[in-house]
Amino acid sequence: MQVEVLTDEDGLKGAWFAATIIEPSGEDKYLIEYLSLRNDDDTEFLREVIRACNIRPCPPEIIVVDGFKVWDAVDAYYNEGWWVGVIAKVLINSNYEVNFIEYDKTTFNQADLRPHQDWLNGKWVVP
Template sequence: MVFQAFPGGSGGMASSHDPGFRGSWFAGTVVRREAKNTNRYVVEYDQLYEDESGEKLLQETLNWIQLRPPPPPPEKKKVQLKFGDEVEAFHSDGWWEGAITAEHSGGKFVVFFRGSKEQIVFEEKDLRLPVQWVKGKWEPRFEQFTQGMQVEVLTDEDGLKGAWFAATIIEPSGEDKYLIEYKTLRNDDDTEFLREDIRACNIRPCPPEIIVVDGFKVMDEVDAYYNEGWWVGVIAKVRSSA
């Protein structure tokens, strides 16, 4: 992103790296660009204040990578939200990144926030699909997958919700959809690996191998390999290996 597109005084969205605010975007205005470091900007938030009195708007100095223009309004074509969708939810004066973990009646959804490990119920009007600012334009936040690519797939099948399963991209199968073949799940008669059409937002590249140096701690969010898939969970207890 070339930040010269946002002159002083222009509106935009800012993301803070402070604890408790990661994964959130707040509306703000660019006040000025730093003279000594041209990649940093002073931003004044529209709805965040310096103290509880609410008399003076908060100003912060942020890197250009923490800034983006306001996203465009949603398309007229309505997208049906469902379990597993990555979304941004309007909460506490900002847009927070989360994932839908349940659907309620009356057009309401339960959203889980990884940073705070909270689950909150939202009306559909307060949710939107994530977008990303790439090379001066807005794009849907999902990977462009290619034939033969090794991926992991989030399924909403009963008994398997919340688990990621290894799969291979076979081919595109529609708007934002791909035909995939699982590596461990098989069809009903067990003659071949199961194939399904999956929305792009429920597909992710295979995560890189990460070496855990200090071990896991209670309340760490993890993916646990169980029943042929990776299940999202939280460590409740660390048992001794002795």
């Protein structure tokens, strides 16, 4: 089953990463394999035991027809994961400056952004 996983790893806190659940691993824990993160020697995809509270289904795709606007909450694909941010500035050619909660502003193309959604009580909610 494909899911997204929140990790507590230094430098990656706050980002959601695509993964596959391999098998249950104790009470409320699962062995997962990341789809983009690799092990230290880069020979295979990283596997890790993750608590169930840090796993969610992949969000449904929302098509953005007219682009984003300033203050829109977005997820930006950066450093192999989805990071929560806010549109700070609309640039030309479908590019946007995104402010992150704990990191500096960065520029993204619309193709690397998605509307932010929260997984609450078993349902996807757009804030």
